[in-house]
Amino acid sequence: MEEPVTDQQSTDEDAMRLALEEARAAVAHDDVPIGAVVLVDGRVVARRHNERELQGDPTAHAEILALRDAAAAVGDGWRLADATLVVTLEPCPMCAGAALAARVARVVYGAVDPKAGACGSLYNLCSDPRLNHEPALTHGVLGEECGELLRAFFADRRT
Numbered sequence: 719m720e721e722p723v724t725d726q727q728s729t730d731e732d733a734m735r736l737a738l739e740e741a742r743a744a745v746a747h748d749d750v751p752i753g754a755v756v757l758v759d760g761r762v763v764a765r766r767h768n769e770r771e772l773q774g775d776p777t778a779h780a781e782i783l784a785l786r787d788a789a790a791a792v793g794d795g796w797r798l799a800d801a802t803l804v805v806t807l808e809p810c811p812m813c814a815g816a817a818l819a820a821r822v823a824r825v826v827y828g829a830v831d832p833k834a835g836a837c838g839s840l841y842n843l844c845s846d847p848r849l850n851h852e853p854a855l856t857h858g859v860l861g862e863e864c865g866e867l868l869r870a871f872f873a874d875r876r877t
Contacts, residue, residue, distance in 0.1 A: 730826050733757055733804040734860045737828070740767040740780065741806045741867055747772040751871050754780035754805040756788035756798070756822075763801070764788035781805050781813035785820050798822050806864040808835035808857065814843040818851050826856040828864030 733755045740753025744767040756764040764787035769778040781803060789796050802824040803809075803817050809825065814836035817825050825837055825844055836843045837855055844853050 729757065729760055729802075730804065730856060730859045733762070733802070734806070734826070734828055734864070736762060736765055737780075737804050737806045738860065738863060738867065740765050741864075744768045744780075745871060751867050752780045752805065752807045754784040754803060756784050757802040757804065758788070758792060758798070758800050763791040777812065779810070779813050781809055782816055785816055785822075789820065796820060802826060803853075804859075807831050807868065808837050808839055810834045811836040811841060811843060814841070817853060818843060818849060821851050822853050824854045824856065826859055828857075828859055828861045829868060830857065830861070830865075 737753035737755045741751040744751045749768040749771045753767045755762055764784045766780050766783035766787060768780045769783060770776060785798065785803065788798055788801060792798065798820040801822045803822045804826040806828045808827045808829065808831040809817060827837060830839045832839045834840060838857065843849070844855055
């Protein structure tokens with residue numbers, strides 16, 4: 719596990735850099751480069767990237783895999799009430815729903831996803847008062863770098 723970082727801004731940026739490393743690893747198996755990191759008390763407890771192509775599993779999004787690993791690492795059942803989910807792209811409805819179900823305290827993301835984002839862009843599941851949990855949201859952390867990684871990936875596929 720990583721050593722904790724005390725400065726919140728630094729924690730989010732450091733964690734996003736780890737998520738970007740994970741995202742880059744997804745390209746090796748032709749998956750969309752999205753990475754996720756889960757922090758508990760400033761420590762990295764899980765880090766994963768998209769594996770939909772690799773596993774042939776439509777649910778193998780970086781966030782889902784990281785939340786599963788985090789729950790196993792924390793060993794306190796499925797609740798991740800002290801956790802921060804850091805992801806390079808705004809979570810989709812499935813992943814936002816998983817963060818809600820896990821009761822994560824915060825969701826931090828880099829690039830917005832106007833086509834499928836569920837944390838403010840297209841939907842706003844994490845800030846819906848009708849649901850039983852509302853994690854704090856932070857967006858735009860290293861957003862340009864996160865967005866550029868995705869743009870380059872898809873530009874390579876179009877040529």
